[in-house]
């Protein structure tokens with residue numbers, strides 16, 4: 001459904017995307033994971049034919065993003081910064097208007113609007129002006145609006161950023177429902193948890209480049225594990241601690257910023273292994289912190305990891 005090869009985008013002196021290659025099969029979810037400024041929106045803009053690439057090529061549903069921009073825009077749904085919801089109109093009027101713009105007659109437009117209001121649990125607020133909605137409601141309406149034309153592929157640019165946990169969960173369930181019906185979804189996110197929950201494949205972007213990719217399971221096996229972070233007393237030697245942890249089969253990574261040692265673990269009981277390994281060399285951790293993986297861990301671990309072709313560890 002989506003094929004992009006070697007896409008680059010340069011804005012003046014900024015290389016927003018650098019030789020990015022991604023693909024997604026029909027009916028799957030592709031997550032573009034990265035911090036602010038990683039290039040996610042630029043990539044979405046190119047794939048939705050809103051922005052031409054500086055170089056490289058891409059097709060969506062077999063259509064070329066440079067040569068067939070209008071056809072692509074007719075086939076896709078897009079939410080995010082270009083969302084087409086008018087805050088002065090009610091949810092129902094917005095959806096009816098969009099359906100009419102897409103060529104539905106009056107009756108079909110109302111039917112489609114009612115269907116989407118139901119699906120997105122917006123019926124109770126359907127006649128209120130969209131401008132008065134909370135963030136979660138607004139996000140649901142944005143998504144509903146992008147689906148009016150029954151697109152085969154939808155692009156969601158940070159659909160849950162800034163949402164409270166229950167609105168986020170509601171949106172995830174809606175996306176899962178769409179995928180179950182065969183829709184292809186491309187979403188951008190800063191949350192590893194979101195990519196993990198929704199995506200069939202994940203591409204990690206940093207400063208315009210793809211730094212990792214694969215299924216959520218593959219990525220987590222490499223980087224997104226739970227971690228224990230150990231802070232030592234000034235009097236203890238971090239190198240002795242790292243060596244002791246390695247000897248017990250763990251894979252410690254030292255943070256250059258603050259000297260703390262982070263150890264990926266598979267189960268919380270492995271925390272004890274960390275403590276025992278240190279105890280064995282007479283080191284007592286000043287602080288121990290347990291954490292679920294975040295995007296920062298992905299970056300930290302990827303940066304500390306050798307590329308698969310470069311041989312042994314270089315930590």
Ligand SMILES: Nc1ncnc2c1ncn2[C@@H]1O[C@H](COP(=O)(O)OP(=O)(O)O)[C@@H](O)[C@H]1O
Pocket residue numbers: 011012014015016034035036037038039040041042043
């Ligand atoms: N229209 C533009 N003009 C100049 N620089 C831009 C423009 N759009 C994005 N950038 C730059 O490109 C980089 C990637 O931005 P963006 O794609 O918005 O990242 P993300 O969506 O991951 O936060 C950033 O450094 C950003 O400042």
Ligand SMILES: [Mg+2]
Pocket residue numbers: 040041042157
């Ligand atoms: Mg963005």
